[in-house]
Amino acid sequence: MVSTDQKTDVKEKEADCPVVVAVTSHAVFESGAEDPDGLYVGGIAFPLLQALQKVNERLLKENPAESLLFDVILITTESQQQQESSRITESIRHHGLKVSRFCFSNEEDFMENLLNNNVHLFLTTNRNEALQGSQKGVLSVLLDEHTASCPTEQLRVLFCGDAVVQSEAGPALASKQAAQSFSAQIGKMRGRFGPFDSPISIALVTSRGGRESCGDALRTLRSLGVNADEAYCLAGVPRGPIKRLLRPHFLLSECFSSN
Amino acid sequence: MSLNNGQSLNVGGQDFTKNGGSSSRAPWEDARTVLRPSTPTRKPKSPKPENAITIAVSSRVLFNMEKEQQIYEQQGMEEYIKYQVEHETEPFSPGPAFSFVKALEAVNAKLRELYPESEELFDVVLMTNNHANVGLRLINTINHHREFQGHLGDMSFYLFSSAVLIFKDNLCQICEPGIAAAIMFTPEKMKEVSDTQLRVAFDGDAVLFSDESERICKAHGLDKFFEHEKAHENKPLDHGPLKGFLEVLGKLQKKFYGKGQRMDCPIRTYLVTARSAASSGTRALKTLRSWGLEIDEALFLAGAPKGPMLEKIRPHIFFDDQMFHVEGAAEMGTVACHVPYGIAQRVVKKGTKDKETPNASK
Numbered sequence: 191m192v193s194t195d196q197k198t199d200v201k202e203k204e205a206d207c208p209v210v211v212a213v214t215s216h217a218v219f220e221s222g223a224e225d226p227d228g229l230y231v232g233g234i235a236f237p238l239l240q241a242l243q244k245v246n247e248r249l250l251k252e253n254p255a256e257s258l259l260f261d262v263i264l265i266t267t268e269s270q271q272q273q274e275s276s277r278i279t280e281s282i283r284h285h286g287l288k289v290s291r292f293c294f295s296n297e298e299d300f301m302e303n304l305l306n307n308n309v310h311l312f313l314t315t316n317r318n319e320a321l322q323g324s325q326k327g328v329l330s331v332l333l334d335e336h337t338a339s340c341p342t343e344q345l346r347v348l349f350c351g352d353a354v355v356q357s358e359a360g361p362a363l364a365s366k367q368a369a370q371s372f373s374a375q376i377g378k379m380r381g382r383f384g385p386f387d388s389p390i391s392i393a394l395v396t397s398r399g400g401r402e403s404c405g406d407a408l409r410t411l412r413s414l415g416v417n418a419d420e421a422y423c424l425a426g427v428p429r430g431p432i433k434r435l436l437r438p439h440f441l442l443s444e445c446f447s448s449n
Numbered sequence: 450m451s452l453n454n455g456q457s458l459n460v461g462g463q464d465f466t467k468n469g470g471s472s473s474r475a476p477w478e479d480a481r482t483v484l485r486p487s488t489p490t491r492k493p494k495s496p497k498p499e500n501a502i503t504i505a506v507s508s509r510v511l512f513n514m515e516k517e518q519q520i521y522e523q524q525g526m527e528e529y530i531k532y533q534v535e536h537e538t539e540p541f542s543p544g545p546a547f548s549f550v551k552a553l554e555a556v557n558a559k560l561r562e563l564y565p566e567s568e569e570l571f572d573v574v575l576m577t578n579n580h581a582n583v584g585l586r587l588i589n590t591i592n593h594h595r596e597f598q599g600h601l602g603d604m605s606f607y608l609f610s611s612a613v614l615i616f617k618d619n620l621c622q623i624c625e626p627g628i629a630a631a632i633m634f635t636p637e638k639m640k641e642v643s644d645t646q647l648r649v650a651f652d653g654d655a656v657l658f659s660d661e662s663e664r665i666c667k668a669h670g671l672d673k674f675f676e677h678e679k680a681h682e683n684k685p686l687d688h689g690p691l692k693g694f695l696e697v698l699g700k701l702q703k704k705f706y707g708k709g710q711r712m713d714c715p716i717r718t719y720l721v722t723a724r725s726a727a728s729s730g731t732r733a734l735k736t737l738r739s740w741g742l743e744i745d746e747a748l749f750l751a752g753a754p755k756g757p758m759l760e761k762i763r764p765h766i767f768f769d770d771q772m773f774h775v776e777g778a779a780e781m782g783t784v785a786c787h788v789p790y791g792i793a794q795r796v797v798k799k800g801t802k803d804k805e806t807p808n809a810s811k
Contacts, residue, residue, distance in 0.1 A: 385526045385580065394581060405588040408581065421581035 192391030206259035209375045211242065212293075212304055213313040215266035217333050219281065230281040234315055234333050238439045239287050240342035241389075245379065245380055248287075248389040252382055258375065259261055263291045263307055267300050304328050310372045314442075329368040331440045340439045347376055348438035349418065350429075351396035351407030351446050369444035370414055385419075393420040393436050400425050476525050476655055491696035500568035502697050506550060508577035508587055510633040512541035525746075533583040540593035541586070545635040545784045549765040550646040559715050560701065563708045569701070584685045629690045631768055633788035634775060638762055640782035646766040649698060650789075651691055651744075652755075653722035653733050655770035660791030662729075678729040685739040686732065688792050691768050699742050719762055721769075726753035756781035771792070775795070 217235035225231050245347040249256045249391050264282070275294065280288050295303045301322055304312055310360055312330040314367030340346065380390045394411060396404045399434040404423035508514065521529035533628040550759045560570055575587070591730040642648065654663045700714055705714045720737075726749035737744055748758055756777040759767055767785045769775050771793045778785035 234563040385530065401588045401591060405585055408585050408588075416561045 206258035206378075208259050209311065209372070209379075210261045210263060210307060210309045211311045211313065212263045212265050212307065212309040213239065214316065214319065215264055215268065215278065216317045217313055218264060218287075227284070229284050230278065232285055234317075234335065235313055236285070236338070237340045237342045238313070238333070238337055238345075239441060241340070241345040243288055244343060245345050245389045249379065251384055256382075258379055258382075262287075262289050263293055263296065263309070264289045265293045265300060265303060267295055267297050269296075278418065301326055310368070312373065324365070327365040327368055329365070329372050329442075329444070331442075333440070336433070336437075337439055340437045345389055346391045346393070346436060346438045348433070348436060348441045349373070349394045349399045349407070349411060349416075349445065350441055350443035351394055351397050351403065351410075352443070366444055369442055373411070373416050373442060373445050374414045377411070377414055379427045380417065380419075381415070388419075391420070392416060393422070393438065394418040395422045395424060395425050395429060395432055397429055398414065398426060399423075407446060414445065461532050486747075494776050497752040501570055501572035502701075503572045503574060504550075504553065505574040505576045506546050508575060508579055510544050510546035511550060512544045512547070512576065512587070512590060514541060515546070515630050528584065530580050530628075531563065533580075534542050537586045538589055539586075540590040542596070545633050545639065546766075548639075548642050548648075549784065552643070552765045555645065556647050556701065556715050560704065563710075565703060568703075569571045569704070628693055630787075631691075631788045633766075633784065633786045634650070634779045636779040636782045636784060638782050640760060642763050646713070646717055648717045648719065648762065648785075649694075650721050650762060650764035650767040651695060652761060652767075652769035652771075653720055653724060654686075654689070655791030655793060656689050656768050656788050657695055657720070658689045658692075658733065658736060660689070661687055662732075662769070664792045678724075678732045682732045683735060684732075685736040688740070690788055692742075695742055695744070696740075702743070717745045718743075719764060720747040721750065721755050721758060721762075721767070722748070723750055723752050723755075725749050727751075756783070759783040759785075 200224050211236050215234070218239065219230035220233040223231040239262060242262060246259045249259055264278070266278070275292070278292065293300075293303050293307065294372070300319075304323060305326060305328065309328055312320070312328050313333055314323070314330065315333050317332055320330040320332040376390065376392065377429055380388065380392055383389065394404075394407055396407050401423055404421060408418065408421060420436075424432065481787070509518070510554070517529060517533060520532050550573055553573060557570045560567065575591075577583075577587070651657050654660060662674060662678060665677050695718060696808075701715050702714055702718075705711070705716070720733065722730070722733060724733055730749040731749070735746060737751055748760075748762075750758060754777050755774050759778050760781045760783065764783060767775075767778050767783050769778070769785060769786050770788045770791050772787055775785040775787045
């Protein structure tokens with residue numbers, strides 16, 4: 191395994207550790223595509239990374255000494271990409287993305303990499319990888335083409351409050367604890383901003399139950415330190431239209447699962 | 450986010466959007482569909498939206514949030530949210546739409562008795578651009594009223610959304626074709642209304658009917674108006690934004706008649722118009738007939754103020770396109786809604802957005 195540190199100035203305070211987000215190169219770049227300069231073309235996770243970056247910028251604007259920031263790591267298991275590591279780093283730089291670390295690993299090791307790097311959130315477009323991540327207790331989110339169409343100016347997180355209904359994108363096995371601690375971090379970040387003009391927006395959807403279900407979910411989130419901006423109690427209505435309206439970058443449901 | 454929907458109209462100090470029901474098709478363009486497959490609870494099922502008559506109410510018409518509104522206006526959003534959260538377990542008291550919603554549920558109960566399999570029921574949806582943090586207080590309030598008053602339980606959809614982003618979309622979409630919308634005002638002192646019979650009163654021009662005749666009146670005066678109406682007596686007027694709602698009420702009424710409940714039908718409709726019985730009223734009645742719609746009582750006031758008449762009728766809700774009448778009604782204790790449609794709006798004070806003119810409903 192080879193890892194290259196692009197930046198070593200990510201602060202780690204006792205109180206507020208950065209939120210480490212690992213994303214696979216498959217998610218960041220469109221596979222097989224190249225722009226006229228021979229660099230990789232932005233893929234599905236692109237808007238999401240830009241949104242994460244926006245959040246960081248705003249956090250630092252509020253407090254230049256802020257340590258609760260997103261720390262993005264790029265992980266790739268593709269040996270070809272690893273051989274062309276400069277192409278990756280160039281592409282990243284060209285697209286204006288800020289990645290603090292690159293982890294080149296092979297398929298066997300990459301799970302360990304996640305754990306060693308204390309990853310709070312793992313983003314991938316590969317279902318197997320997501321599954322593996324979950325099984326290891328890392329909050330793993332499977333990105334799909336919807337993510338690609340999400341806004342870049344604001345990070346939008348959607349909590350799905352019904353334990354029964356798992357987020358379609360994510361595997362069902364992600365550990366509750368990982369989800370809860372990530373949620374708490376997001377909640378904290380959200381708290382750095384006021385009600386308006388926030389670079390993060392948190393929404394809650396409960397699908398099946400009535401208002402009790404919604405009320406419980408709101409309370410659960412609150413107990414994690416998460417104050418939702420919006421809440422939708424659908425009571426059986428299909429989630430599709432709401433999701434299309436909200437355009438969340440990703441969905442989290444594991445906080446509410448009963449096991 | 451703004452609690453104020455941008456239309457500062459000040460009778461009773463309240464101003465938000467309350468949607469009258471549309472026809473039996475789901476009225477929402479995209480996100481706010483209300484669909485409920487059967488839920489295995491003891492509560493009565495909520496109907497699927499394609500079968501139901503969906504009525505969306507804003508939290509501030511359903512409940513009295515005057516105090517909180519003041520806090521928002523004077524101290525800002527954060528204080529407002531803080532206050533709401535601190536008082537989370539204190540239920541709100543009823544707002545102007547409360548008795549209307551109760552009456553809807555009473556009608557539902559009777560419909561269920563007579564037609565247990567039917568999904569053609571009112572489906573009340575709470576929509577509010579309140580912050581999600583206020584959601585818990587709203588939920589607690591609904592629970593409270595359910596326990597103590599036995600009603601108001603069956604709302605099937607709650608939407609707490611603070612983002613200006615979302616709400617702006619809502620507002621535009623609410624006023625898209627197909628959705629009847631109106632702004633409800635709180636009377637100073639609400640008169641008591643029936644518990645057993647839902648009463649809905651409509652103005653004629655620019656509410657049930659299009660504003661075509663009003664245009665003539667405004668452009669050419671009353672005489673021209675009478676002439677025109679007489680000449681076109683047999684030509685039905687075009688429909689207005691609330692026609693669909695009347696239609697749907699009529700449909701439900703027929704269901705009651707079908708079970709022998711014509712005399713004390715739980716729904717009663719009224720036309721309260723400035724037209725006069727002697728002349729221009731004929732065209733109104735003929736138009737309704739041509740649409741196959743019945744109205745229980747038609748009151749032709751020939752220009753007299755509507756307030757006193759409404760006070761006698763005691764409708765749960767009254768729709769009019771002219772603020773003059775809305776205010777007049779509210780002064781005398783009727784819950785009146787302003788339908789922001791038609792030529793009358795051009796003459797109104799600044800601040801009214803043009804895009805909030807609802808097109809004719811289905």
